[in-house]
Amino acid sequence: MIRSVFAGCGHYLPAQKISNADFLAKHNIDSDSAWIEQRTGITQRHIAGETETTSDMATAAARAALADAKLTPEDIDIIVLATTTADHAFPAAAVRVQANLGMTRGFAFDVQAVCSGFVYALTVADNFIRLGQAKRALVIGAEKFSTLLDWNDRTTSVLFGDGAGAVVLEAREGAGAITDTGILSTHLHSDGRYYKLLQTDDAGFVRMDGKEVFRHAVTNLAEVVDEALAATGLKAEQIDWLVPHQANQRIIDGTGKKLGLPAERVVSTIAQHANTSAASIPLALSTAVHDGRIKRGQIVLLDAMGGGFTWGAVVVRW
Numbered sequence: 001m002i003r004s005v006f007a008g009c010g011h012y013l014p015a016q017k018i019s020n021a022d023f024l025a026k027h028n029i030d031s032d033s034a035w036i037e038q039r040t041g042i043t044q045r046h047i048a049g050e051t052e053t054t055s056d057m058a059t060a061a062a063r064a065a066l067a068d069a070k071l072t073p074e075d076i077d078i079i080v081l082a083t084t085t086a087d088h089a090f091p092a093a094a095v096r097v098q099a100n101l102g103m104t105r106g107f108a109f110d111v112q113a114v115c116s117g118f119v120y121a122l123t124v125a126d127n128f129i130r131l132g133q134a135k136r137a138l139v140i141g142a143e144k145f146s147t148l149l150d151w152n153d154r155t156t157s158v159l160f161g162d163g164a165g166a167v168v169l170e171a172r173e174g175a176g177a178i179t180d181t182g183i184l185s186t187h188l189h190s191d192g193r194y195y196k197l198l199q200t201d202d203a204g205f206v207r208m209d210g211k212e213v214f215r216h217a218v219t220n221l222a223e224v225v226d227e228a229l230a231a232t233g234l235k236a237e238q239i240d241w242l243v244p245h246q247a248n249q250r251i252i253d254g255t256g257k258k259l260g261l262p263a264e265r266v267v268s269t270i271a272q273h274a275n276t277s278a279a280s281i282p283l284a285l286s287t288a289v290h291d292g293r294i295k296r297g298q299i300v301l302l303d304a305m306g307g308g309f310t311w312g313a314v315v316v317r318w
């Protein structure tokens with residue numbers, strides 16, 4: 001059976017790195033850095049330059065992932081880009097990445113599932129690969145979420161940052177067993193009844209019922225993690241790394257505890273990156289791979305929850 005194996009990964013963070021205190025002062029937000037750190041775990045974030053676009057960041061992350069995989073753009077058949085903040089309403093930011101990379105073959109498109117976007121994009125790319133319709137895929141999560149923030153709304157403006165992460169998936173033969181390398185199972189969900197709890201308003205600004213989103217996130221993530229374990233037959237203690245979407249340290253801790261994982265086996269980058277929506281998982285993944293924590297052969301569980309609501313999980317043997 002064909003498996004989608006991770007041939008490489010990389011990420012990009014905008015040059016401007018700004019602490020909570022400087023961020024609050026800059027935008028005149030009525031909050032304090034201690035509140036943000038205690039309630040969310042965030043201490044700083046990166047913010048894209050005014051003319052820097054989502055496709056610019058996505059391209060930089062894609063180049064890093066290709067270099068890590070020792071591949072060139074000509075080796076890639078499809079680009080799947082998870083983003084909420086494409087450069088324009090259309091075309092897809094993915095086709096700009098394709099052009100930036102000098103690719104004229106294959107095809108590229110965006111996936112929109114907000115903070116669950118990367119888990120959705122990985123699942124879509126995995127399906128193309130397993131069906132034999134693509135040999136190699138670039139899967140990217142990239143966001144310029146700062147463009148959606150209302151500085152007068154302290155309940156949302158302090159939570160987000162910008163950035164991009166990417167992976168290269170490659171088709172390889174597997175035995176169809178849990179010992180295979182690559183993506184072992186994917187699990188997606190959505191429930192549109194909760195559309196209004198986390199959405200952009202008519203002016204294009206993020207609005208969120210934080211308490212309700214928090215409550216649903218804890219429950220939905222616990223359920224989808226159980227589903228992923230049941231589908232693969234893995235026991236919680238066999239998970240080497242949890243790489244969750246980075247929305248709130250308390251949600252990350254909750255899922256880690258539910259799995260019985262010590263904090264050292266949960267990858268958290270929220271302190272440095274804040275919530276970068278679809279970019280948060282590939283940013284965290286690439287960080288932990290390149291600093292040597294995640295090693296070949298280890299089991300990695302990715303999980304995410306976002307607007308829609310959308311949520312999901314992916315089980316990987318790195």
Ligand SMILES: CC(C)(COP(=O)(O)OP(=O)(O)OC[C@H]1O[C@@H](n2cnc3c(N)ncnc32)[C@H](O)[C@@H]1OP(=O)(O)O)[C@@H](O)C(=O)NCCC(=O)NCCS
Binds near residue numbers: 035208
């Ligand atoms: C947004 C979030 C951090 C708020 O934390 P919380 O502990 O639920 O805080 P609450 O909303 O209960 O607010 C507590 C108090 O802090 C205040 N507060 C809210 N934002 C604040 C801020 N930025 N600075 C200071 N005080 C703030 C509130 O006004 C409230 O004051 P009150 O008790 O006087 O009414 C939290 O709900 C959260 O992380 N939600 C989910 C986020 C998420 O997952 N989002 C994206 C999914 S992709």
